[in-house]
Amino acid sequence: MPEYILLLNQPEAKFDHLSPEEIQSLIAKYSAWRDGLIKRNLLCGGNKLVDRTNRILRTENGKVLVTEGPFSESQEILGGYFIVEAPNYDEAVAIARTCPHLIDGQSIELRQIDITPPPTQH
């Protein structure tokens, strides 16, 4: 089955002031979503990305420039990702749609992972 990656975007430092009760309730939501996928054998993995490790490297005139990533409050940064299996892109959208990450001010970018096998050698 094709694999899809859910790239979770969020503004920085959004959760600092949550209460223990609110934190627990958010975790419970993620956990329920995750458990559902695991039961259907659709979750391949996922990870949190460490905050504030977002330097951007690019070349200009052959020289590599390293800049700090977007740190302004309004800009979204990539906070983590999930990899799921789904029969097709629409099904993957359906999975992403139910992800608890989708609250106001946050977004998910959904991409199919290209796993085209290498051509067989004769």
Next chain:
Amino acid sequence: MTEPTTIPAPTQHPDQPAAQSIDQLVAHLFRREFGRIVSHLTRILGARHLDLAEDVVQHAMLQALNLWPFQGIPNHPKSWLTQVAYHRALDILKRDRRLDFCEDEGELELKAQLKPRPFHPPGEALHFTNEVADEQLSLIFVCCHPSLPRPASVALTLRVVCGFGIAEIARAYLSTEIAITQRLVRAKRTIRDQNIRFEVPGPTQLPDRLEAVLDVLYLLFTEGYAATTGDCLIKNDLCAEAIRLTTSLAENAVTAQPQVHALLALMLFQAARLPARTDAAGDLLLLEEQDRTLWDRSMIHKGLRHLGQAAHGDHLSTYHLQAELAAAHATTECFALTDWEHILTLYDLLRQMQPTPVVLINRAIALAQVEGPAAALDALESIPYDDHGQRYRLRHAAEGEFHRQLGNLPQARTFFQRALSCAQTDPERRFLERKLKSLQKNALRRDDEAKGDTSKGL
């Protein structure tokens, strides 16, 4: 950059996620753990580091929010949270120590606790229930130290002992987050400046210190119980927390004084009535209108048991009298059987010890039942007005009711309208509007009767 913090390794490789059940997160687990870990860290590091303890536990919980969605809930969530908090505390202590170089005792103990068991430590296995309960009590005594203003103690207790968030405290007390934050900062500074110790006070200090603690717990409870303002769910939690903490005092050999049992009994009797206090639409019901079969019998029984345990020693506290009053209502089958003379006697005693407007108004209400509305009105009129707007509502509503019973309908209307203008919640407003409407009906009926009379006379 954020501080480097050691995070326990995930229990399984993220590529092969195992099913984790959310059942592991029992209700209020994070809130409870917040208080437990803060208490424990404060015991190790001293009350002057309460701020640090609070910060690192909040940090640990945010880390859980960061990681558990991806890694699943760990097998031992409590240990995980404890460990992350301890590591964070050590990191910060190490960073700060660069200035004064020597490791302090607390830091060493913290290290020792982290060393031998890589993943299982302080959370569950190491601690006996008693130890945890004692730490929590010590923290309560720190938060409710007599040198702190009461509102500050209430907020601090809710934050560090009960694990409420700043916004939740602000919601419960109709205050702003900034105001609550400032209150907490000032309280923690006082604790540091006065070098308040993390301990359950010894026998000589106990009476004064305990009085302050009971005061705060009672404030916490009444804020939750009062159907005045603020978020309803949070308010129920305040009652539950007040009962939980008072129970912990009642279960400790040193602090289980008669007045503690009395306060606990009072809270239990009042909380037992909570389910019957509003109707299906959320409207307030008077004691007279409540369905007493909805009262929580087991709570009332518990209350009676503690009231029995309160009957020792020679000190009669206001909590004793208030608990007796609440018991009188809680153990009466129906409103008509209420022993108002007994209740009035108790209010007379309470009035001598605590002549506050609330006590005097409630006494007048009992007096109305014994001697009638005219005597009650006289009693109400002699109560001085204070600056607490909320009490006017109760007072004006009572004045309106007594006038209604005496048939002075215009005066009754005036007072109910005054009460309405001080009302703070929708159920209260609806209650008073109902009262006003029924007055109008009565007035119309009387007009009709009067007309009928005149027509007869003609």
